[in-house]
Amino acid sequence: MAEIGLFEAMYSARSLRKFKPDPVPDEVIGKILDAAIRAPSGSNEQGWEFMVVKDAAQRKKIGEVYRKGGDVLKALYTDRVKPPHMSQETYDKLMASAMYLIDHMADAPVLLIACLKQLPPSGPPPKLPPEAASAMKNLARMTGSSIYPAVQNIILACRALGLGTVLTTIHMFYEDELKAILGMPPEVQTFALMPIGYPQGKFGPIKRRPASEVAYLDHYGNHWKA
Numbered sequence: 001m002a003e004i005g006l007f008e009a010m011y012s013a014r015s016l017r018k019f020k021p022d023p024v025p026d027e028v029i030g031k032i033l034d035a036a037i038r039a040p041s042g043s044n045e046q047g048w049e050f051m052v053v054k055d056a057a058q059r060k061k062i063g064e065v066y067r068k069g070g071d072v073l074k075a076l077y078t079d080r081v082k083p084p085h086m087s088q089e090t091y092d093k094l095m096a097s098a099m100y101l102i103d104h105m106a107d108a109p110v111l112l113i114a115c116l117k118q119l120p121p122s123g124p125p126p127k128l129p130p131e132a133a134s135a136m137k138n139l140a141r142m143t144g145s146s147i148y149p150a151v152q153n154i155i156l157a158c159r160a161l162g163l164g165t166v167l168t169t170i171h172m173f174y175e176d177e178l179k180a181i182l183g184m185p186p187e188v189q190t191f192a193l194m195p196i197g198y199p200q201g202k203f204g205p206i207k208r209r210p211a212s213e214v215a216y217l218d219h220y221g222n223h224w225k226a
């Protein structure tokens with residue numbers, strides 16, 4: 001297929017959750033993985049690992065875990081109000097699409113799980129200056145920062161190759177069950193479960209809040225105008 005430009009990919013790689021049953025050739029999956037591993041990671045550790053699941057029986061079991069995660073999501077979202085920047089119609093479409101996936105995760109011909117291997121520290125904790133020690137409270141915010149750039153590369157690579165996907169996370173409510181299905185060791189943690197396949201729907205365009213609303217120049221509150 002014809003190559004598309006990077007910006008076209010970024011502007012049209014919307015979340016797609018309905019897939020054709022057609023298999024995705026291994027060569028194409030290889031390209032996606034090769035794009036994933038071009039991503040940056042903290043200290044270039046490259047602690048990522050990727051589970052590619054094609055086997056129908058394994059996908060079915062993972063689909064069940066995702067469905068259970070979906071039940072938790074439904075309970076959490078019972079009283080949720082739509083974000084102010086979305087129209088009711090857009091919000092309803094998003095919810096309907098997310099609910100569809102809860103029942104159809106296993107239908108995607110490929111499930112890709114993006115993981116990080118996090119080995120426990122080898123020695124005693126390092127002695128830090130007090131001001132740095134207090135900043136350790138911000139560490140939680142770094143969780144996932146060495147895998148989500150790779151996940152975005154996967155999203156863009158899929159778009160370039162004519163494949164649909166979506167970053168999903170609700171399997172994490174039952175992550176241990178997912179790891180048991182796949183025989184994964186304790187030190188490997190999952191960060192995204194991505195269904196991948198040739199889409200039934202269309203790509204983009206992606207609509208977002210404008211940069212002039214969310215970006216500032218030199219001082220917080222001084223909106224970026226260009």
Ligand SMILES: Cc1cc2nc3c(=O)[nH]c(=O)nc-3n(C[C@H](O)[C@H](O)[C@H](O)COP(=O)(O)O)c2cc1C
Pocket residue numbers: 013014015016017094097098101166167168169170171206207
């Ligand atoms: C951190 C994160 C978690 C997400 N988790 C889920 C999920 O569990 N299930 C799902 O269907 N979509 C999930 N999404 C997809 C979002 O719903 C989607 O990116 C957003 O609605 C924008 O959709 P669009 O790109 O089609 O405009 C997640 C996205 C992100 C960035």
